[in-house]
Amino acid sequence: GQQVMQIPQYQHVQEGEDFTTYCNSSTTLSNIQWYKQRPGGHPVFLIQLVKSGEVKKQKRLTFQFGEAKKNSSLHITATQTTDVGTYFCAGEIAGANSKLTFGKGITLSVRP
Amino acid sequence: NAGVMQNPRHLVRRRGQEARLRCSPMKGHSHVYWYRQLPEEGLKFMVYLQKENIIDESGMPKERFSAEFPKEGPSILRIQQVVRGDSAAYFCASSPVSGNEQYFGPGTRLTVT
Numbered sequence: 001g002q003q004v005m006q007i008p009q010y011q012h013v014q015e016g017e018d019f020t021t022y023c024n025s026s027t028t029l030s031n032i033q034w035y036k037q038r039p040g041g042h043p044v045f046l047i048q049l050v051k052s053g054e055v056k057k058q059k060r061l062t063f064q065f066g067e068a069k070k071n072s073s074l075h076i077t078a079t080q081t082t083d084v085g086t087y088f089c090a091g092e093i094a095g096a097n098s099k100l101t102f103g104k105g106i107t108l109s110v111r112p
Numbered sequence: 113n114a115g116v117m118q119n120p121r122h123l124v125r126r127r128g129q130e131a132r133l134r135c136s137p138m139k140g141h142s143h144v145y146w147y148r149q150l151p152e153e154g155l156k157f158m159v160y161l162q163k164e165n166i167i168d169e170s171g172m173p174k175e176r177f178s179a180e181f182p183k184e185g186p187s188i189l190r191i192q193q194v195v196r197g198d199s200a201a202y203f204c205a206s207s208p209v210s211g212n213e214q215y216f217g218p219g220t221r222l223t224v225t
Contacts, residue, residue, distance in 0.1 A: 009152070033213060042203060043155065045213040088154060092211060099168050100145075100214065104154040 004091045006103035014111050019076040021106045023089030030094035032065055032072045037105070038085045046087075081110050114139065116206050116217035117186075124223045125194050133189040133220045137206030144187045145214060146172075146179060149201045158202075161187060194224045 005024045013019050023032065031050045035043040047056050049065035049072060056063045060083075062075040076083055086107045090100040117136040125131050137144050142163050147155040157171040161181035172179065176194075181187040191198055201221050205214035 006154075031211065035216075042216040042218050043205075045215065048213055090155075099157055099160055099170070101157065102147075102155040107152075 004089060004101045004103040006089060006106050008106065009104060010107050010109070012109045012111065013079050015081060016078050019079050019083070019108060021074050021087060021108075023072045023074075023091075023103055025070045025091045025101075027091075027093055028069050029091040030069075031092050032069075033090045033092075033100065034063060034072070034074055035088045035090060035102075036085050037088065041085075043088060076108075079108075079110050081112055084108060084110050116141075116204060116215050118202075118204050118217035118220050120220060121218060122221045122223070124225060126225055127195055128193050131191040131194050131198070131222055131224075133191075133202050133204075133222070134186040135189070135204030135206075135217055136186040137204075138208075138215055141206035141208050141215070143207045143210055144181050145205045145207075146187075146189050147203045147205065149203060149219075155203065158189070191222075194222075196224050198222060199224045 003026045033048045034046040036046055037043045047063045052069050053067050054065045060077045064073045072089055086105040088102050088105040090102045092100055116138055119134050144161045146158040148158055149155050159172045159179045160168040164183050176192045178190045201219045203216050203219045205216045207214045
């Protein structure tokens with residue numbers, strides 16, 4: 001079946017370092033969304049990308065949708081301890097009744 | 113505007129009992145999604161509902177699990193004859209239209225003893 005992959009599952013960085021993570025789909029997506037979940041919390045929507053090659057920025061976070069609409073990246077500049085959490089990407093396949101397929105997420109820890 | 117509400121937040125059931133999880137979507141949202149999350153796992157889609165209709169239940173086990181979203185009242189995820197493997201966090205999300213971002217509730221942590 002359709003899969004959304006996020007590898008690795010964990011990453012540890014020093015505060016102030018940059019961080020980049022990737023999301024890959026086996027199928028072309030109509031859109032991709034990113035969510036953040038803090039430990040013990042619930043997923044919170046961050047961004048949605050729809051167009052091929054689209055780039056969106058939110059303060060220190062930069063999101064990109066690949067040209068083929070099968071992959072995406074999240075880049076955090078100068079990480080802070082508040083960036084700690086699990087980042088999920090979720091892809092929607094065209095015509096799939098708006099069902100989102102979530103990746104397993106990447107858990108980011110930041111050393112102060 | 114209150115967010116997505118789920119209750120109970122924690123639910124303990126013995127094997128063989130029934131579990132009922134409730135979800136009230138955000139005001140104005142008519143699309144509801146249920147997900148299951150195991151520790152250190154992603155969110156696994158279970159079912160997508162609109163008012164009085166099940167749109168996609170491809171992620172829901174055929175037996176023991178059912179979901180509804182009546183015209184009035186919250187959406188209900190029902191698990192009959194629970195087993196230990198049903199222990200997980202169950203999240204509900206809502207959106208105003210299909211394809212938009214989803215707003216998640218705080219989840220119900222189900223523990224089966």
